[in-house]
Amino acid sequence: MSQDNRLILLEDISKDFDRHTVLSDINLYIKKNEFLTLLGPSGCGKTTMLRIIGGFEFPTTGRVLFDGKDITDEPPYKRRVNTVFQKYALFPHLNVFENIAFGLKIAKLPKAEITSRVGKMLELVNLLGYEKRSVDSLSGGQQQRIAIARALVNEPEVLLLDEPLAALDYKLRKGMQLELKRMQQVLGITFIFVTHDQEEALTMSDTIVVMKDGFMRQIGTPKHIYDEPKDAFVANFIGESNIIRGIMPKDEVVHFCGLNFECVDSGFEKDEPVNVLIRPEDIVITDAEDVPLKGVVRSVIFKGVHYEMVIDAGNYLWKVHSTVMVPENSKVGLSVVPFNIHVMKLTDDELTGDEQ
């Protein structure tokens, strides 16, 4: 990868608030035109990371580089990034036009240019004709669009979005996800997006950074993170999963539920304890006689596209998604193709937990 493609570089960033560490050991680069999502539960440090890039917080250690230039100590108003804030933070005393024109007026652009650029932005967010409206009179979705327009009109090289869709209802959120992705592609700028919603992250991102307790747990494309989660936390956070402890007797064989299974993973020590991840949609229900892993259906819930079943097999309650309904209490067999059995190394926490 060429160095030139890296727009933002975070080097050894850590951040303490009142001796409480919220970010540690952050090393990350963000490419031009990338849609990068910081994903994690609340309190994982994702918003703090965004605020450090925006210039609203300053790291305790480490540097922020923008286009090769150190901007660690630059205040927000000197950075070429703009932010779409949580709950939008529109200026309540200004109307729609004045809100969008705010940054352009500070930049002292000529009036005609301000008018035309605001007009273009309103067109982009489908709110032409709303110039004179007060922001209080707009719906949540409309306020959202104004907040995006207000940031984008300044033609930033990077747009930061701090859970911008969290306050919208389900349908609107779905629509805005696609629209944001479209805007990012049309404008060709970098988006850094913070969310706790894994589905949102999977839908929109080029790259996902999964965070927990101030650390980056995994970075990769949505497909990579879904298919090859690094540990149980990532697996659980992204998508639904069955995670069970097992050991690796040898390469490409994993032992769990008292049985050996073929898999595609290798490179473990002999009998190394591991976590085994099997996605609910990867489990195939068969007749009880056909396979070694047998169980009983405990519950069946209709979910629209599929049935969600809980099957008690090998001392584990398996979550299984299937388009075919099997009645409760029936005896079934469970099978998984080797490719869909994903073996994960235990994290340090899990290892020490095992010893105790």
Add this chain to the structure above:
Amino acid sequence: MSAMSMPAWGIWLMALGLGIFIVMIILSLKKHRGVHRSLFAWPYSLWMIVFTVVPLFLIAYYAFTDKAGSFTLDNFKNFWDSNYEMKKQLIDMGFDVSGMELSDRGTVNVDTLVYSLWMAFKCTVICLAIGYPAALFMSDRNFKLGPTLIVLFIIPMWMNFLLRTIAWMTLLEDNGIINTLLESLGFGKLKLMYNSNAVLLGMVYNYLPFMVFPVYNSISKQDIKLSEAAMDLGADEIKTFTRVTFPLSIPGIVSGITMVFMPSVTTFFIPRVLGGGNTEMFGDLIERTFLTADNWNVGSALSLIMMVLILFSISLLRRVDPQGEGGSLL
């Protein structure tokens, strides 16, 4: 101009302080890269320390020192025995005071405090008795005029209490309106002023709105569904009131009591205008000790005693209403 009595060094000191502020703010803005707004509260913090916190400590300082500035408890002894200072001077001059008959029994200060507390208590009870039903009636949701009436209740409270008290003089005087009216109807004149009942009337008049408003607030913000639920569960109007509405209005009552009792204890001026010579209250005593007797030390001791009493009663009341839910007057 005599009005501008600030000495030169005082002005310089203030200017210096202001300068230090501005420099500190600029420095901090630089340090925090212009992001931290909490700095805007600095001037206020310093102002409040100089003009609120320090002065309160000064009261304590004066209360525990004598005129020369050394530590003493005499100011408090003087509270218990108002002849203490005089006796001390007599002893210093070589008199034997043990058998001496003093015209004053020496309990003036304590008596005044007890009298003030008693008056404040009566005033609070009367305000509650009159004010609670008024607040209750006004907060009735079916009573469209309620919100307008509560504003009418509050307005007089904003009028200068001197004027309010003087207004009563016009009514109660020997040649005042009430007596003139009584006379023209053929009744004799009544002695309405210069007794403790007139003082009590003045106090109730002044402090009644302080009771009505918080009670009104606490009742009117109750969810109507609560009383509907009570009725739905079989409570009649009286039971709904005693079991639901009243218990929920207790925070309002507590705030009302605080807001009436506190200024009542410290009442001054009203007794002087409406009461006679022997109705002095603790507020008057403090004011007289400071400004007429010019004794800041004893005055401070009296103020301190009053503050402790007030803080004690507030903390007692806060237990009943920890959130201070009755609301303020704003």
Add this chain to the structure above:
Amino acid sequence: MTKVFKRFYLMLILLFLYLPIAVLIFQSFNAGVSRAKWEGFSLRWYVELFRDPAIKKALWVTVSIAALASFFATILGTLAAIGINAMKKGSQGTMMTITSIPMTMPDIVTGISLMLLFIFTKVDRGYFTMLLAHITFNTPYVLLSVLPKLREMSRYTYEAALDLGATPGYALRHVLIPAVRPGIITGALLSFTLSLDDFTVSYFTTSPLVQNLSTLIYSEARKGIKPTMNALSALMFVTLLVLLLAINYRSIKTNSNK
């Protein structure tokens, strides 16, 4: 029946509250000196009121102190509200406790403690000390009118301005202050009203040479009330009433805008 009783009861209390004030205003138009006898309508006392040099001076002191005190209190209180709103929960609590001291202490304690401060620092009491005292008791009220307006605003509004290129000064002048302007104006009006109305604190922090209307009324009342005082009271009452209606109208208007 109960409805009639309730209304009658409320009428009675309102009568109790307004009768003295009504009488006072009525008396101010009485041509005669006697307080009990009506001797015909006249504006005589109002004319005399404005001829009295002591009253004119006191009026000037009152109005100028109220204007200056509310001006400074508004600046101090607004900045403080912005600062406190950005603080962490713990520091906010401390600041609110300090703020509540002058509001819960009885006026007489506020007055006396400030008087002791001036005695202790050997500052002669007069116009200047009265002004300081008025700023002191006004500022918390401004703070408490502005703070709720800030609280209902997004906590990111200030940062949004910086994000869009505004310097902190520009953000303060063009975003924060305009956005909380209704609260600032209410606070300013409120402190102006409190200042006009104050007696107790002024009484302890000024000298007999510098009187405002309240302390003047006080010293006059000791000598017995002149009819000009009725006129003065009536005028002050009407002024306060107008100011209060303005404040209330503002708060009703801003509340109904949502």
